[in-house]
Amino acid sequence: GAVVSQHPSRVICKSGTSVKIECRSLDFQATTMFWYRQFPKQSLMLMATSNEGSKATYEQGVEKDKFLINHASLTLSTLTVTSAHPEDSSFYICSASKGRAYEQYFGPGTRLTVT
Amino acid sequence: QQQVKQSPQSLIVQKGGISIINCAYENTAFDYFPWYQQFPGKGPALLIAIRPDVSEKKEGRFTISFNKSAKQFSLHIMDSQPGDSATYFCAARGGANNLFFGTGTRLTVIP
Numbered sequence: 601g602a603v604v605s606q607h608p609s610r611v612i613c614k615s616g617t618s619v620k621i622e623c624r625s626l627d628f629q630a631t632t633m634f635w636y637r638q639f640p641k642q643s644l645m646l647m648a649t650s651n652e653g654s655k656a657t658y659e660q661g662v663e664k665d666k667f668l669i670n671h672a673s674l675t676l677s678t679l680t681v682t683s684a685h686p687e688d689s690s691f692y693i694c695s696a697s698k699g700r701a702y703e704q705y706f707g708p709g710t711r712l713t714v715t
Numbered sequence: 716q717q718q719v720k721q722s723p724q725s726l727i728v729q730k731g732g733i734s735i736i737n738c739a740y741e742n743t744a745f746d747y748f749p750w751y752q753q754f755p756g757k758g759p760a761l762l763i764a765i766r767p768d769v770s771e772k773k774e775g776r777f778t779i780s781f782n783k784s785a786k787q788f789s790l791h792i793m794d795s796q797p798g799d800s801a802t803y804f805c806a807a808r809g810g811a812n813n814l815f816f817g818t819g820t821r822l823t824v825i826p
Contacts, residue, residue, distance in 0.1 A: 642819070643818045703764075
Protein backbone atom coordinates (compact mmCIF):
# COMPACT_ATOMS: atom_id res chain seq x y z
CA GLY A 601 0.00 0.00 0.00
CA ALA A 602 0.81 3.74 0.05
CA VAL A 603 1.86 4.12 -3.56
CA VAL A 604 2.33 7.53 -5.13
CA SER A 605 2.74 7.94 -8.86
CA GLN A 606 3.92 10.86 -10.95
CA HIS A 607 3.35 11.58 -14.61
CA PRO A 608 5.27 12.15 -16.73
CA SER A 609 8.52 10.62 -15.48
CA ARG A 610 10.49 12.93 -17.71
CA VAL A 611 9.57 15.85 -19.95
CA ILE A 612 11.44 18.15 -22.27
CA CYS A 613 9.86 21.45 -23.18
CA LYS A 614 10.88 24.62 -24.94
CA SER A 615 11.57 27.83 -23.11
CA GLY A 616 8.41 29.88 -22.65
CA THR A 617 5.99 26.99 -22.66
CA SER A 618 4.12 25.54 -19.69
CA VAL A 619 4.26 21.99 -18.44
CA LYS A 620 1.98 20.13 -16.04
CA ILE A 621 3.10 17.37 -13.69
CA GLU A 622 0.58 15.09 -12.03
CA CYS A 623 0.90 13.44 -8.64
CA ARG A 624 -1.52 10.69 -7.66
CA SER A 625 -1.97 8.66 -4.51
CA LEU A 626 -3.04 5.29 -5.89
CA ASP A 627 -4.31 3.43 -2.86
CA PHE A 628 -5.09 6.01 -0.21
CA GLN A 629 -6.67 9.38 0.16
CA ALA A 630 -4.15 12.14 0.64
CA THR A 631 -5.38 15.14 2.58
CA THR A 632 -2.02 16.80 2.08
CA MET A 633 0.42 16.72 -0.81
CA PHE A 634 3.85 18.26 -0.96
CA TRP A 635 5.98 19.36 -3.90
CA TYR A 636 9.76 19.30 -3.75
CA ARG A 637 12.52 20.29 -6.08
CA GLN A 638 15.88 18.57 -6.19
CA PHE A 639 18.95 19.74 -8.06
CA PRO A 640 21.64 17.20 -9.02
CA LYS A 641 23.45 15.79 -6.00
CA GLN A 642 21.56 18.09 -3.68
CA SER A 643 18.87 17.73 -1.07
CA LEU A 644 15.12 18.02 -1.49
CA MET A 645 13.78 21.53 -1.09
CA LEU A 646 10.11 21.93 -0.21
CA MET A 647 8.34 24.18 -2.68
CA ALA A 648 4.76 24.10 -1.42
CA THR A 649 2.22 22.24 0.64
CA SER A 650 -1.29 21.70 -0.64
CA ASN A 651 -4.38 20.55 1.18
CA GLU A 652 -7.31 19.18 -0.75
CA GLY A 653 -9.77 21.89 -1.68
CA SER A 654 -7.70 24.83 -0.47
CA LYS A 655 -4.94 27.04 -1.80
CA ALA A 656 -1.38 25.83 -1.61
CA THR A 657 1.06 27.26 0.90
CA TYR A 658 4.31 28.21 -0.78
CA GLU A 659 7.73 28.29 0.83
CA GLN A 660 9.64 31.53 0.93
CA GLY A 661 11.25 32.32 -2.40
CA VAL A 662 8.96 30.11 -4.48
CA GLU A 663 6.94 32.08 -7.03
CA LYS A 664 3.31 31.07 -6.73
CA ASP A 665 2.46 32.51 -10.14
CA LYS A 666 5.17 30.47 -11.78
CA PHE A 667 4.55 27.20 -10.00
CA LEU A 668 0.80 26.69 -9.99
CA ILE A 669 -0.42 23.96 -7.68
CA ASN A 670 -3.88 22.46 -7.72
CA HIS A 671 -5.11 19.81 -5.30
CA ALA A 672 -8.57 19.21 -6.69
CA SER A 673 -9.22 15.79 -5.17
CA LEU A 674 -7.95 13.55 -2.39
CA THR A 675 -5.91 11.55 -4.87
CA LEU A 676 -4.59 14.12 -7.33
CA SER A 677 -2.40 17.19 -7.18
CA THR A 678 -0.88 18.97 -10.15
CA LEU A 679 2.11 21.26 -10.48
CA THR A 680 2.19 23.51 -13.52
CA VAL A 681 5.44 25.25 -14.37
CA THR A 682 4.38 28.30 -16.35
CA SER A 683 6.58 30.04 -18.91
CA ALA A 684 9.37 27.62 -18.20
CA HIS A 685 13.00 28.69 -18.51
CA PRO A 686 16.20 26.62 -18.55
CA GLU A 687 16.83 27.45 -14.88
CA ASP A 688 13.58 25.62 -14.05
CA SER A 689 15.17 22.39 -15.23
CA SER A 690 15.22 20.12 -12.21
CA PHE A 691 13.89 16.93 -10.64
CA TYR A 692 10.43 17.55 -9.18
CA ILE A 693 9.16 15.14 -6.55
CA CYS A 694 5.78 15.02 -4.88
CA SER A 695 4.76 13.31 -1.68
CA ALA A 696 1.37 12.54 -0.21
CA SER A 697 0.14 12.08 3.33
CA LYS A 698 -3.10 10.95 4.93
CA GLY A 699 -2.67 13.61 7.55
CA ARG A 700 -0.58 15.07 10.34
CA ALA A 701 0.12 11.81 12.15
CA TYR A 702 0.93 9.86 9.02
CA GLU A 703 3.94 9.26 6.83
CA GLN A 704 4.75 11.14 3.67
CA TYR A 705 5.00 8.75 0.73
CA PHE A 706 7.08 9.96 -2.17
CA GLY A 707 6.50 9.68 -5.87
CA PRO A 708 9.22 8.55 -8.28
CA GLY A 709 9.93 12.08 -9.46
CA THR A 710 9.68 13.95 -12.76
CA ARG A 711 12.77 15.10 -14.63
CA LEU A 712 12.03 18.43 -16.33
CA THR A 713 14.41 19.74 -18.96
CA VAL A 714 13.74 23.16 -20.48
CA THR A 715 15.63 23.85 -23.71
CA GLN B 716 19.42 28.18 6.86
CA GLN B 717 19.89 24.43 6.97
CA GLN B 718 17.57 23.15 9.68
CA VAL B 719 19.04 19.66 9.65
CA LYS B 720 22.77 19.15 9.27
CA GLN B 721 24.05 15.85 7.92
CA SER B 722 27.50 14.30 7.70
CA PRO B 723 29.49 12.93 6.05
CA GLN B 724 28.75 14.10 2.54
CA SER B 725 30.07 10.85 1.14
CA LEU B 726 31.07 7.52 2.63
CA ILE B 727 32.87 4.48 1.29
CA VAL B 728 32.53 1.24 3.22
CA GLN B 729 33.74 -2.28 2.58
CA LYS B 730 31.14 -4.99 2.14
CA GLY B 731 30.20 -6.35 5.55
CA GLY B 732 31.23 -3.18 7.34
CA ILE B 733 29.16 -0.70 9.32
CA SER B 734 27.99 2.53 7.69
CA ILE B 735 27.29 5.42 10.05
CA ILE B 736 25.60 8.66 9.06
CA ASN B 737 25.01 11.48 11.50
CA CYS B 738 22.47 14.27 11.69
CA ALA B 739 21.89 17.20 14.02
CA TYR B 740 19.04 19.64 14.43
CA GLU B 741 18.23 22.76 16.42
CA ASN B 742 14.45 23.03 16.47
CA THR B 743 13.14 21.22 19.54
CA ALA B 744 9.63 21.31 18.05
CA PHE B 745 10.56 18.61 15.54
CA ASP B 746 8.61 15.52 16.49
CA TYR B 747 9.53 12.81 14.03
CA PHE B 748 12.81 11.82 12.41
CA PRO B 749 12.75 9.61 9.30
CA TRP B 750 15.59 8.37 7.14
CA TYR B 751 15.19 8.01 3.39
CA GLN B 752 17.11 6.05 0.79
CA GLN B 753 17.27 7.41 -2.73
CA PHE B 754 18.63 5.74 -5.85
CA PRO B 755 19.60 7.85 -8.88
CA GLY B 756 16.59 9.10 -10.82
CA LYS B 757 14.12 7.83 -8.22
CA GLY B 758 12.12 9.38 -5.43
CA PRO B 759 13.19 8.85 -1.81
CA ALA B 760 11.89 5.79 -0.03
CA LEU B 761 11.32 5.63 3.73
CA LEU B 762 13.87 3.38 5.38
CA ILE B 763 13.27 3.74 9.10
CA ALA B 764 11.98 6.45 11.43
CA ILE B 765 12.03 7.33 15.11
CA ARG B 766 10.15 9.57 17.53
CA PRO B 767 12.02 11.65 20.13
CA ASP B 768 10.76 9.66 23.10
CA VAL B 769 12.75 6.63 21.95
CA SER B 770 16.54 6.37 22.07
CA GLU B 771 17.01 3.57 19.58
CA LYS B 772 15.07 1.73 16.92
CA LYS B 773 16.23 -1.28 14.96
CA GLU B 774 14.78 -2.79 11.83
CA GLY B 775 16.82 -5.56 10.31
CA ARG B 776 20.28 -4.22 9.46
CA PHE B 777 19.22 -0.60 10.03
CA THR B 778 19.35 1.13 13.41
CA ILE B 779 18.58 4.69 14.40
CA SER B 780 20.19 6.07 17.53
CA PHE B 781 18.59 9.21 18.94
CA ASN B 782 20.08 11.59 21.50
CA LYS B 783 17.41 14.10 22.47
CA SER B 784 19.58 16.18 24.80
CA ALA B 785 22.29 16.56 22.15
CA LYS B 786 19.72 17.00 19.36
CA GLN B 787 21.50 14.41 17.28
CA PHE B 788 20.50 11.20 15.59
CA SER B 789 22.31 8.70 13.47
CA LEU B 790 21.73 5.83 11.09
CA HIS B 791 23.78 2.66 11.36
CA ILE B 792 23.75 0.13 8.55
CA MET B 793 25.17 -3.18 9.74
CA ASP B 794 26.71 -5.72 7.36
CA SER B 795 26.66 -3.16 4.54
CA GLN B 796 26.05 -4.60 1.07
CA PRO B 797 26.77 -3.25 -2.43
CA GLY B 798 23.00 -2.98 -2.92
CA ASP B 799 22.94 -0.43 -0.09
CA SER B 800 24.90 1.98 -2.28
CA ALA B 801 22.60 4.99 -2.56
CA THR B 802 22.11 8.48 -1.18
CA TYR B 803 20.69 8.65 2.31
CA PHE B 804 18.79 11.62 3.70
CA CYS B 805 17.82 12.26 7.28
CA ALA B 806 14.82 14.48 7.89
CA ALA B 807 12.88 16.09 10.69
CA ARG B 808 9.19 16.86 10.76
CA GLY B 809 7.89 20.28 11.71
CA GLY B 810 4.54 21.51 12.91
CA ALA B 811 2.85 21.66 9.51
CA ASN B 812 3.75 18.05 8.75
CA ASN B 813 6.50 19.39 6.51
CA LEU B 814 9.85 17.66 6.35
CA PHE B 815 13.21 19.35 6.59
CA PHE B 816 15.85 17.28 4.87
CA GLY B 817 19.54 16.95 5.56
CA THR B 818 22.00 17.52 2.74
CA GLY B 819 22.39 13.83 1.96
CA THR B 820 25.16 11.22 2.22
CA ARG B 821 26.29 9.30 -0.82
CA LEU B 822 27.15 5.79 0.37
CA THR B 823 29.27 3.47 -1.71
CA VAL B 824 29.74 -0.10 -0.51
CA ILE B 825 32.63 -1.77 -2.26
CA PRO B 826 32.74 -5.57 -2.67
